[in-house]
Amino acid sequence: xxxxxxxxxxxxxxxxxxxxxxxxxxxxxxxxxxxxxxxxxxxxxxxxxxxxxxxxxxxxxxxxxxxxxxxxxxxxxxxxxxxxxxxxxxxxxxxxxxxxxxxxxxxxxxxxxxxxxxxxxxxxxxxxxxx
Numbered sequence: 001x002x003x004x005x006x007x008x009x010x011x012x013x014x015x016x017x018x019x020x021x022x023x024x025x026x027x028x029x030x031x032x033x034x035x036x037x038x039x040x041x042x043x044x045x046x047x048x049x050x051x052x053x054x055x056x057x058x059x060x061x062x063x064x065x066x067x068x069x070x071x072x073x074x075x076x077x078x079x080x081x082x083x084x085x086x087x088x089x090x091x092x093x094x095x096x097x098x099x100x101x102x103x104x105x106x107x108x109x110x111x112x113x114x115x116x117x118x119x120x121x122x123x124x125x126x127x128x129x130x131x
Contacts (some may be wrong), residue, residue, distance in 0.1 A: 028107065030063045031126065032088065034100035034114075036072025042099045045116045058126055072098050105129060 035042035053059055069080045076095035078086060088096075088102065090111045101122040103111035111125040 003127075020062075027087060028059065028105065029129065030065055030088075030102075030104040031059075031122075032065045032067060032102040034067045034075050034102070035098045036075050037048050037068060037070050039072040039098050042068075042072065045099045045119060048116070049119050053123075058123070058130060061130055062126070075100075103129065 035045070048128075054064075065085065067075060067080050067085070069075055069077070074080060075098050076089065076092070079091060081089040084107075087107065088109065092100075092102075092112065095099055096125055097114035099116060099119075100112070100114040101119060103122065103126055110129065111122055113122050113125075
């Protein structure tokens, strides 16, 4: 093998990705907040936790979705759950209670909590999923 052919083969070998070095497939992971603009507990969550959540490393690893209609009684109406969110709405067994925090992995609800006090449980569930 001459030098030119050897050099070409070496460069070509470096260009072939090795499976062990390949990046893992990204998770299809969503965190969905369900509230209402007239919901006092939702306002309490927004004032107490939202800014810290938006600045967290976990936030940058998920798709964040807010379902926040003008009235909390409208929170589970299909018109506020467009497109692919309708299949998630269909999975919620009891369509009441706000603020609600859903973790959806690959289209399936894997965590479903409601109430300001359940935000910390939601974050604990999310951290386990992201490990």
